[in-house]
Amino acid sequence: MVAIIGRPNVGKSALFNYILRKRLSIVHEQSGVTRDRLVSPCEHWGHKFLLVDTGGLGTHHKEKKVDLFDGMIREQVTEVISEATVLIWVLNCQEGITPQDEEVAEFLRKSGKPVVIAANKADNNEIRGQAFGLFAPLGYLDIHPTSCTHTAGASQLLDAVVKYLPEPEEEQLDEDAGEEQEDKRFKIAIVGRPNVGKSSLVNRLLGENRVMVSDIPGTTRDAIDVPVDLKYDDQVLQATLIDTAGMRRKKQIDTVVEFFSLSRSETAIKRCDIVIFMIDATDPCTTQERRIGRVIVDERKSCVMLANKWDIAGKSIKEGEFKKFVRERMPFMSHAPLQVISALNGYHVNGIVRHLLHVKAQMGVMVPTGVFNHFLQDTFARNPPPTVGMKRFKCFYGTMKGNNPPRFVLFVNKRSLCPANYLQYIQNQIRDAFFPEAGLPVVLDLRERTKMEDADATRKAAAGAKRAKEVDYQSEKRRINRQKGYRK
Ligand code: GDP
Ligand code: GDP
Numbered sequence: 217m218v219a220i221i222g223r224p225n226v227g228k229s230a231l232f233n234y235i236l237r238k239r240l241s242i243v244h245e246q247s248g249v250t251r252d253r254l255v256s257p258c259e260h261w262g263h264k265f266l267l268v269d270t271g272g273l274g275t276h277h278k279e280k281k282v283d284l285f286d287g288m289i290r291e292q293v294t295e296v297i298s299e300a301t302v303l304i305w306v307l308n309c310q311e312g313i314t315p316q317d318e319e320v321a322e323f324l325r326k327s328g329k330p331v332v333i334a335a336n337k338a339d340n341n342e343i344r345g346q347a348f349g350l351f352a353p354l355g356y357l358d359i360h361p362t363s364c365t366h367t368a369g370a371s372q373l374l375d376a377v378v379k380y381l382p383e384p385e386e387e388q389l390d391e392d393a394g395e396e397q398e399d400k401r402f403k404i405a406i407v408g409r410p411n412v413g414k415s416s417l418v419n420r421l422l423g424e425n426r427v428m429v430s431d432i433p434g435t436t437r438d439a440i441d442v443p444v445d446l447k448y449d450d451q452v453l454q455a456t457l458i459d460t461a462g463m464r465r466k467k468q469i470d471t472v473v474e475f476f477s478l479s480r481s482e483t484a485i486k487r488c489d490i491v492i493f494m495i496d497a498t499d500p501c502t503t504q505e506r507r508i509g510r511v512i513v514d515e516r517k518s519c520v521m522l523a524n525k526w527d528i529a530g531k532s533i534k535e536g537e538f539k540k541f542v543r544e545r546m547p548f549m550s551h552a553p554l555q556v557i558s559a560l561n562g563y564h565v566n567g568i569v570r571h572l573l574h575v576k577a578q579m580g581v582m583v584p585t586g587v588f589n590h591f592l593q594d595t596f597a598r599n600p601p602p603t604v605g606m607k608r609f610k611c612f613y614g615t616m617k618g619n620n621p622p623r624f625v626l627f628v629n630k631r632s633l634c635p636a637n638y639l640q641y642i643q644n645q646i647r648d649a650f651f652p653e654a655g656l657p658v659v660l661d662l663r664e665r666t667k668m669e670d671a672d673a674t675r676k677a678a679a680g681a682k683r684a685k686e687v688d689y690q691s692e693k694r695r696i697n698r699q700k701g702y703r704k
Contacts, residue, residue, distance in 0.1 A: 295586030
């Protein structure tokens, strides 16, 4: 984990966005409050890490954004910093060192974490040249001028950051590992009712975005699962299209009965990592579509919805109106991004691969506990839960338990005090902050804690256990040393 920190207004969020400059083409129109993105998976020279923007973490207090280094929430920042491997400390070249920066410096020294300075707002060569001299007195010498407005300096900054990260794991390439490799492939199920355009899409993906298909002669045609490397820009997604045989053979056999029995789609949905759910833009949201949607939700699969045949439908309806219609008819699919495409003329088809790459990256995100609790506090402060009778729903503490789909445990006072729409609000906020546009369902497990002390006790117990382990380790080391001395 790499955290971007610094006092307010130095450009933390700007730097975060600049580093993640690859914007997505599939837009997720989520109802209700949206928030800044806080955490994103990142890669630099093969080093994979989570980038955290503490600028986005600023707690909202009475509609005013209170920044991290405000005394109130210092404790929480400490937690975020303690979880990070490296810190990017953003400073403003145009203002130099301020008293607040000195305060931050002291804070960082205590943390003992490696710090790389982004001397930001270095918008011209003159300022760039002065950056080192300006900030060296702070005691950290890894100083790199950046300018977010001129998009300059991020790669040198990241070069410095990854020096503090563990070496990236070598990709396993030996042939024996072939099976394992196959397992690691991203499994994609393309589902939808007959004639929606699934075969056309598969052919387009295989024809245009393919760089390699497993070359088993002859058999490939009939294979149920087709391994395929899809590329977007310089990135390659090793994927397997699940159950494409039905689509390929369908011209020769009587398909309607066999291929469209829901059970077949169901099996494909169960086996996959992500569902591409195709609907017909000229006739969306039929009963059959709603049934398929239900299966996807029940199986808790990541999903992207593609409304095909937009070349026709787009002539009679505006995109916004169309999407609104689909959202209203299938509210249970609201977490899945919706994109209009045309498999026939290729409209927006390239964006699909880009999106799949994005989802795959999101699936690896484990939100650090410190960040998550800060986020929870902020989410509750922005929009407090309603009172039920004399009581109010409270959440003491939360933690991420796993991903794919992302699962979180919240320790709460009483489950029944949480209205369904409030739970939905928390889910939406989590999705926006940590898994934007990935179409991932977020699973929340509410566990009751009668008293705050109870939750505290859990935390203390965990910390105590960790300390106990360290102590044991220390005494073990002393014991071994004593033994060595004895032998001498
Ligand atoms: P944060 O509070 O630290 O997250 O700061 P923001 O990212 O919100 O940025 C604060 C202000 O600084 C915004 O108005 C940005 O447009 C501006 N800013 C950010 N980076 C640069 C930069 O490199 N050069 C200049 N001139 N302005 C910048
Ligand atoms: P499947 O049954 O879901 O595999 O659907 P097909 O790919 O076989 O497509 C059914 C029909 O829809 C074929 O006649 C395609 O040519 C047509 N079709 C597929 N995609 C599009 C599209 O984007 N626009 C239009 N106008 N027709 C399409």
